[in-house]
Amino acid sequence: MGNMIGLNPSTSGGTCLQMSNGLTDVFLNVLVLGGSALAKTVSEKRLIVWLAERDQSRVGMGTVGFDLRDMPWAPASFARDREFLLCVAAGARERMGWEKLDYHPNEKLLFPCLDRFAELVGEMAFSEIKADALEEWLLGADVSDPVLCGFPLCPRHQTLLTVFGCHICNN
Ligand SMILES: [Zn+2]
Numbered sequence: 001m002g003n004m005i006g007l008n009p010s011t012s013g014g015t016c017l018q019m020s021n022g023l024t025d026v027f028l029n030v031l032v033l034g035g036s037a038l039a040k041t042v043s044e045k046r047l048i049v050w051l052a053e054r055d056q057s058r059v060g061m062g063t064v065g066f067d068l069r070d071m072p073w074a075p076a077s078f079a080r081d082r083e084f085l086l087c088v089a090a091g092a093r094e095r096m097g098w099e100k101l102d103y104h105p106n107e108k109l110l111f112p113c114l115d116r117f118a119e120l121v122g123e124m125a126f127s128e129i130k131a132d133a134l135e136e137w138l139l140g141a142d143v144s145d146p147v148l149c150g151f152p153l154c155p156r157h158q159t160l161l162t163v164f165g166c167h168i169c170n171n
Contacts (some may be wrong), residue, residue, distance in 0.1 A: 003054075003065035005094050006129065007120045014120045017116040021061045024170040026105045028064075029053055033100060034091035036159040043074040044084045045151045049160050052135065057171050058164040068124050072134035078126050089118040100157050101168065 003024040006016035019027055028051060035048035050072050051052060054064035062126060089096075092114050098105070138147070146152050146161045154166035166169060 001062040002054075003062060004057060004166045005065055005068070005117065007068045009067055012054075015120075017088040017111055017113055021056060023106075023109055023113065023169065024054075026062060026110055027117075029101065029168050029171060030054065030098070030105060030110065030114075031088055031117075032159050033097055033098070033157065033169060034096035034152065034155075035085075037089040037097055038084065038088055038091060039160065041077065041080075042151075043077045043081050045160055046072050046074075046147060047081060047085060047132070048088070049147050049151070049162050052160060052167040053162045053164065055162065055164045055170055069128045069130050070133055072137045074134055075126070075131070076127055078129060082121060082124060082151050085121045086118055089114050089121065099157075129142055 002018055002020045004016045004018050004032055009016050032052045033049055035044075039045040047065070054066065055075050056064055093111060133151065137144075141147050142163065146165050152161050154161055154169060157166055157168045159166055
């Protein structure tokens, strides 16, 4: 078991990022931690909330892999948002916010995953945006969903919350 993150995995299966369930939690923790600190715009915050919703403690172990094309990309800000995600991956590489974790991630396992993720994000092209992904995700959100309620933060980790709470507290 584990989780696979890819870009159009059906045609580029060999280049996917594959992680164990435990490593996936760590990978998402550090992205959500740095991403929450770096996100300024609504579209940037949405991308981090969407990542934080891949919460195995709530949706099931080994069920949070995804295709980058299914992320809620906003066409109007795609280039900036992709750049933002690359900054988030680089920030995680610099251990951004790690003092808020009560453990130290295994860098030998984690860093290659962050590097591969950055490569995949860099390969994501405007033409691959699924026009309805953002709209469908927002339509599926309850009125009380953090993504529709001003992006509240976890008081302990200053991370963007999801409908499931804080990804770090939960995991
Ligand atoms: Zn928390």
